[in-house]
Amino acid sequence: MVTRRAEAAGGAGATVDEGPAVQDHYPADAAHCYGCGARNPFGHHLKTRWADGSRTETITRFTPGPEQTAMPGYVYGGLVASVLDCSGTGSAALAGTHAAGLDLEGDGSLRYVTGTLEVRYQRPTPMSVELVVRGRVEEVKGRKVTVALTMTAGEDEVASGRVVALQLPDEMRSS
Numbered sequence: 001m002v003t004r005r006a007e008a009a010g011g012a013g014a015t016v017d018e019g020p021a022v023q024d025h026y027p028a029d030a031a032h033c034y035g036c037g038a039r040n041p042f043g044h045h046l047k048t049r050w051a052d053g054s055r056t057e058t059i060t061r062f063t064p065g066p067e068q069t070a071m072p073g074y075v076y077g078g079l080v081a082s083v084l085d086c087s088g089t090g091s092a093a094l095a096g097t098h099a100a101g102l103d104l105e106g107d108g109s110l111r112y113v114t115g116t117l118e119v120r121y122q123r124p125t126p127m128s129v130e131l132v133v134r135g136r137v138e139e140v141k142g143r144k145v146t147v148a149l150t151m152t153a154g155e156d157e158v159a160s161g162r163v164v165a166l167q168l169p170d171e172m173r174s175s
């Protein structure tokens with residue numbers, strides 16, 4: 001299976017990718033996620049950053065390949081969902097950690113899993129075009145962060161959705 005990394009620059013209008021990716025700060029024992037874990041050789045290796053100085057908008061980029069085909073020329077919907085999913089949990093980790101006044105690089109930074117994922121497929125998603133996911137943090141409430149997401153391919157919005165992410169439960173921790 002081919003492994004690709006999302007490209008980290010260019011092609012997103014006026015949006016600026018700012019600072020390190022949250023996944024760069026996941027500890028080694030929490031970096032196995034298929035969507036965003038740096039230590040998963042078969043995964044997407046998604047990287048989610050603040051999109052600007054507001055600390056409410058995030059950006060994640062991914063370019064799908066032919067093995068992620070639905071119909072020739074178009075991307076499999078499960079891949080679209082998967083990219084939205086980890087864009088949402090990464091955004092939640094950025095937002096929850098920021099809201100708690102913690103440092104991403106510190107031991108106390110917060111990690112999140114998916115509680116609920118909603119996806120609306122708006123248009124067929126073209127293959128081999130960089131997909132840009134923008135996250136907007138709607139709410140940080142206790143253990144829960146809600147993030148609204150849009151995915152664009154070039155000028156077209158191809159999907160949108162929402163992730164409700166909850167802080168990583170103890171039973172899912174590896175140590």
Ligand SMILES: CCCCCCCCCC(=O)SCCNC(=O)CCNC(=O)[C@H](O)C(C)(C)COP(=O)(O)OP(=O)(O)OC[C@H]1O[C@@H](n2cnc3c(N)ncnc32)[C@H](O)[C@@H]1OP(=O)(O)O
Pocket residue numbers: 026030031033035036085086089111112113114115116141142143144164166167168169
């Ligand atoms: C370390 C780095 C990690 C990187 C990996 C990124 C993850 C990648 C994405 C994934 O694939 S994660 C895998 C798929 N997800 C799971 O397997 C999660 C399974 N579910 C659970 O473990 C628990 O149900 C969950 C942690 C989601 C919630 O349990 P909690 O005990 O934390 O929730 P609690 O009962 O305390 O409820 C807290 C709030 O969240 C709400 N809530 C609970 N479960 C929810 C849910 N599933 N969806 C939406 N909201 C939910 C609940 O209503 C409440 O809202 P309010 O505060 O407003 O009252």
